[in-house]
Amino acid sequence: xxxxxxxxxxxxxxxxPELMAKRKYIFNILESAFRKYGFLPFETPAMxxxxxxxxxxxxxxxxxxxxxxxxxxxLGEVSLQQFETAKADGSRSFTGxxxxxxxxxxxxxxxxxxxxxxxxxxNFPFKRYQMQPVWRADRPQKGRYxxxxxxxxxxxxxxxxQHEAELIALYVEAFQKLGLRNFTVRVNNRKFFAPIAQxxxxxxxxxxxxxxxxxxDKVGAEVVKAELLEAGxxxxxxxxxxxxxxxxxxxxxxxxxCGWLGEEAAALPKAEMExxxxxxxxxxxxxxxxxxxMTLARGLDYYTGTIVEVVTHEVAMxxxxxxxxxxxxxxxxxxxxxxxxxxxFGAERIMDVMEQLQLFPGHIYxxxxxxxxxxxxxxSLHAAAVVARLRAAGVGVEWYSExxxxxxxxxxxxxxxxxxxxxxxxxxxKTDTVALKNLAAGTQEIMASSQLSQQFIRA
Amino acid sequence: xxxxxxxxxxxxxxxxPELMAKRKYIFNILESAFRKYGFLPFETPAMxxxxxxxxxxxxxxxxxxxxxxxxxxxLGEVSLQQFETAKADGSRSFTGxxxxxxxxxxxxxxxxxxxxxxxxxxNFPFKRYQMQPVWRADRPQKGRYxxxxxxxxxxxxxxxxQHEAELIALYVEAFQKLGLRNFTVRVNNRKFFAPIAQxxxxxxxxxxxxxxxxxxDKVGAEVVKAELLEAGxxxxxxxxxxxxxxxxxxxxxxxxxCGWLGEEAAALPKAEMExxxxxxxxxxxxxxxxxxxMTLARGLDYYTGTIVEVVTHEVAMxxxxxxxxxxxxxxxxxxxxxxxxxxxFGAERIMDVMEQLQLFPGHIYxxxxxxxxxxxxxxSLHAAAVVARLRAAGVGVEWYSExxxxxxxxxxxxxxxxxxxxxxxxxxxKTDTVALKNLAAGTQEIMASSQLSQQFIRA
Numbered sequence: 048x049x050x051x052x053x054x055x056x057x058x059x060x061x062x063x064p065e066l067m068a069k070r071k072y073i074f075n076i077l078e079s080a081f082r083k084y085g086f087l088p089f090e091t092p093a094m095x096x097x098x099x100x101x102x103x104x105x106x107x108x109x110x111x112x113x114x115x116x117x118x119x120x121x122l123g124e125v126s127l128q129q130f131e132t133a134k135a136d137g138s139r140s141f142t143g144x145x146x147x148x149x150x151x152x153x154x155x156x157x158x159x160x161x162x163x164x165x166x167x168x169x170n171f172p173f174k175r176y177q178m179q180p181v182w183r184a185d186r187p188q189k190g191r192y193x194x195x196x197x198x199x200x201x202x203x204x205x206x207x208x209q210h211e212a213e214l215i216a217l218y219v220e221a222f223q224k225l226g227l228r229n230f231t232v233r234v235n236n237r238k239f240f241a242p243i244a245q246x247x248x249x250x251x252x253x254x255x256x257x258x259x260x261x262x263x264d265k266v267g268a269e270v271v272k273a274e275l276l277e278a279g280x281x282x283x284x285x286x287x288x289x290x291x292x293x294x295x296x297x298x299x300x301x302x303x304x305c306g307w308l309g310e311e312a313a314a315l316p317k318a319e320m321e322x323x324x325x326x327x328x329x330x331x332x333x334x335x336x337x338x339x340x341m342t343l344a345r346g347l348d349y350y351t352g353t354i355v356e357v358v359t360h361e362v363a364m365x366x367x368x369x370x371x372x373x374x375x376x377x378x379x380x381x382x383x384x385x386x387x388x389x390x391x392f393g394a395e396r397i398m399d400v401m402e403q404l405q406l407f408p409g410h411i412y413x414x415x416x417x418x419x420x421x422x423x424x425x426x427s428l429h430a431a432a433v434v435a436r437l438r439a440a441g442v443g444v445e446w447y448s449e450x451x452x453x454x455x456x457x458x459x460x461x462x463x464x465x466x467x468x469x470x471x472x473x474x475x476x477k478t479d480t481v482a483l484k485n486l487a488a489g490t491q492e493i494m495a496s497s498q499l500s501q502q503f504i505r506a
Numbered sequence: 507x508x509x510x511x512x513x514x515x516x517x518x519x520x521x522x523p524e525l526m527a528k529r530k531y532i533f534n535i536l537e538s539a540f541r542k543y544g545f546l547p548f549e550t551p552a553m554x555x556x557x558x559x560x561x562x563x564x565x566x567x568x569x570x571x572x573x574x575x576x577x578x579x580x581l582g583e584v585s586l587q588q589f590e591t592a593k594a595d596g597s598r599s600f601t602g603x604x605x606x607x608x609x610x611x612x613x614x615x616x617x618x619x620x621x622x623x624x625x626x627x628x629n630f631p632f633k634r635y636q637m638q639p640v641w642r643a644d645r646p647q648k649g650r651y652x653x654x655x656x657x658x659x660x661x662x663x664x665x666x667x668q669h670e671a672e673l674i675a676l677y678v679e680a681f682q683k684l685g686l687r688n689f690t691v692r693v694n695n696r697k698f699f700a701p702i703a704q705x706x707x708x709x710x711x712x713x714x715x716x717x718x719x720x721x722x723d724k725v726g727a728e729v730v731k732a733e734l735l736e737a738g739x740x741x742x743x744x745x746x747x748x749x750x751x752x753x754x755x756x757x758x759x760x761x762x763x764c765g766w767l768g769e770e771a772a773a774l775p776k777a778e779m780e781x782x783x784x785x786x787x788x789x790x791x792x793x794x795x796x797x798x799x800m801t802l803a804r805g806l807d808y809y810t811g812t813i814v815e816v817v818t819h820e821v822a823m824x825x826x827x828x829x830x831x832x833x834x835x836x837x838x839x840x841x842x843x844x845x846x847x848x849x850x851f852g853a854e855r856i857m858d859v860m861e862q863l864q865l866f867p868g869h870i871y872x873x874x875x876x877x878x879x880x881x882x883x884x885x886s887l888h889a890a891a892v893v894a895r896l897r898a899a900g901v902g903v904e905w906y907s908e909x910x911x912x913x914x915x916x917x918x919x920x921x922x923x924x925x926x927x928x929x930x931x932x933x934x935x936k937t938d939t940v941a942l943k944n945l946a947a948g949t950q951e952i953m954a955s956s957q958l959s960q961q962f963i964r965a
Binding site: 060092099138165205415435436445 | 511512513514515518519520521522523526527530541542543544545546547548549550551552553554555558569570572573574575577578579580581582584586589590592593596597600601604605606607609619620622623624629630631633634639641643652653664666668669671672679784785788789790839840873874877886887890891893894895897898900901902903904905907908918921922924
């Protein structure tokens with residue numbers, strides 16, 4: 048067997064204990080929040096039929112899907128002619144010949160596939176949360192990986208606006224539990240977009256507004272304005288619209304927008320926004336964290352109602368969450384009439400934000416409660432008894448195995464963030480005691496083995 | 507966009523809420539046990555460089571590894587000649603040309619790759635646990651999937667037999683926590699194999715014994731005997747050996763085996779077995795669950811010392827766990843001198859066993875504590891206040907969104923295994939009360955909204 052110098056696949060990373068501790072801390076908080084709101088856990092396989100994924104993410108997306116090579120003699124049916132055609136078209140026509148499966152690219156499409164397949168047996172509204180990795184053949188760069196986690200919660204099979212309000216409440220609760228203080232849930236409604244597009248005179252309908260508007264933060268008002276002009280907007284209407292946009296942080300933007308659009312055109316989205324707001328207040332949500340924001344567009348074209356996005360003001364970072372109402376998602380699999388609404392937590396960015404704000408509590412790195420150390424072979428069985436007694440009491444214990452150098456055991460405990468060291472020498476073995484050292488405080492106390500577990504029982 | 511009738515990739519499955527509840531129940535118990543013994547969480551990416559995996563699992567294994575097609579114009583460098591050669595060799599020579607990455611096939615090799623890459627910065631002995639899916643292009647059949655979970659715990663960088671004893675203790679504790687009563691941890695030591703092979707007169711050394719012996723349970727003694735004869739064993743020695751095997755359930759097999767081998771030849775493995783046993787007793791392990799078993803071989807050729815396997819006697823099932831000591835695993839990546847020992851839990855089989863023995867407690871399916879139901883729109887805000895108050899107290903609440911049919915809400919709660927229904931009608935809204943229905947007991951009680959959360963606070 049040839050020895051290869053080992054390396055990671057490009058754009059991937061190992062999750063060592065520290066990174067795992069951080070991710071678990073975040074995921075546990077999110078999971079508790081999901082469960083508290085009645086969402087059930089759910090997972091799909093890493094691989095899907097290629098046909099399930101193709102065409103759902105646009106042309107660029109199709110390119111970035113990782114395809115799995117068929118097993119066995121996969122070239123058996125491929126002709127020379129097909130090979131030569133593929134050589135000429137940049138391998139494009141070859142993929143379907145040698146690959147039938149692909150890796151999950153997001154959580155939404157496989158979930159829609161599941162709902163379409165199981166609609167007869169599901170208990171609607173079906174509320175699920177899903178926290179799984181996805182894979183994209185993007186060019187790797189700092190902070191962008193080819194394998195990363197997505198965390199989604201969706202309600203499917205209900206049109207009730209209660210869910211919009213509850214998902215916003217969930218956002219506020221979860222981000223507060225994670226320790227974020229200064230964040231905003233931006234809220235808009237896609238139903239404003241068709242009347243705005245009409246008033247502007249855009250021929251391409253609502254998506255002709257959504258796509259340029261989605262870039263506003265990045266490219267600035269002038270560029271968006273120019274694009275909208277090109278798309279057929281009238282100058283006067285555009286000026287009025289951008290005047291509104293410029294004031295979009297004022298508290299009465301909603302009223303201003305509705306005034307500009309006219310009561311009739313704005314009636315439906317306005318009523319929805321107001322009902323969501325009323326429900327948020329009834330749910331005692333801290334509405335200082337929620338803001339109507341007419342500049343919010345969300346790029347994806349499947350949104351049809353309320354849309355949301357979460358931004359933090361404590362560090363420079365794109366959105367750390369987003370989502371909205373969609374009416375036709377399972378339609379791609381031939382199942383109509385199932386409206387859904389969902390939110391996503393940007394796990395990787397949340398980890399970066401929490402890192403920068405130092406929001407991870409120190410205890411998450413503790414491997415266990417105590418490291419038991421014995422000086423020589425003759426105390427080995429006494430040490431084992433101490434270990435056994437602690438574990439029987441539910442205490443997390445590691446038993447040091449690497450000889451009689453106390454210094455090494457200290458270093459080992461420190462590297463694993465184990466807060467206590469229980470030291471057993473000749474004297475301790477004889478008197479059935481241990482010397483318990485608190486590593487952070489540097490204090491040490493001799494105590495009976497039988498008393499030891501009480502030091503670690505959580506209040 | 508063409509509409510495809512959705513289906514799962516062959517050999518894969520969705521994990522709906524019930525399956526997830528079961529898997530989480532098992533994984534939480536395993537994870538608690540791992541942590542209690544000082545193991546740290548660890549994960550590797552789903553994809554590895556193909557060169558990392560190739561040649562580690564034998565020829566059959568190489569075939570079963572899922573390869574990922576390169577992105578972009580992956581045929582760009584492939585010549586017509588190469589295509590034709592591959593057509594002739596069953597596509598074998600093509601794979602390396604169009605694929606550089608592959609899916610994780612087990613947890614062991616990627617872990618060895620990680621240790622080899624990071625040996626300079628790890629705190630040895632490095633104890634990690636890992637619970638992740640692996641993928642194999644096996645022919646799917648009942649109970650065999652192409653995606654399934656493995657759960658491993660390993661200690662690497664220590665030769666101490668404490669770890670053997672602790673891992674056996676961990677096995678006993680974890681399986682008991684899962685609710686299994688009648689199981690055995692079979693223990694043997696690979697160091698017996700070279701002297702046995704020598705005494706039998708096998709020319710092929712210890713693996714010439716291990717490979718046939720590993721099949722003993724499946725094919726029976728006569729077949730194994732015939733194979734060993736063919737491999738050069740002497741008839742007399744073989745008779746003696748099979749006499750021992752036939753008595754291998756007696757309590758003094760170890761002494762008999764050592765007697766047959768001779769004290770000198772048996773000295774090292776005997777001393778190791780005895781020390782492990784002494785440590786098990788000192789660790790207060792229920793040794794009625796542990797048995798020396800000279801018929802245990804473990805097929806994999808990388809084991810070098812203690813080997814273990816767990817079998818349950820309550821249902822017919824292969825082993826539900828296994829592992830052992832290995833000395834050269836990181837050697838495949840050019841890093842020698844790191845001895846390790848590890849155990850694996852057969853997650854899928856454990857789930858089957860627990861299913862058959864009905865060991866899953868009913869509460870694991872509860873979506874949340876209570877479903878709040880209001881009869882009409884006018885009670886909506888009161889219902890929201892009840893929901894908010896419960897959640898503020900930490901209670902898991904779902905707020906029913908699908909109208910005023912109590913019967914539908916009942917059915918919904920039952921399908922989600924929600925144990926309580928909090929009903930709010932006109933009267934309740936007026937008096938700030940709720941009617942709390944216990945669905946299992948069929949009882950109902952009117953209580954003040956302010957008292958409600960106390961019903962759900964865990965003792």
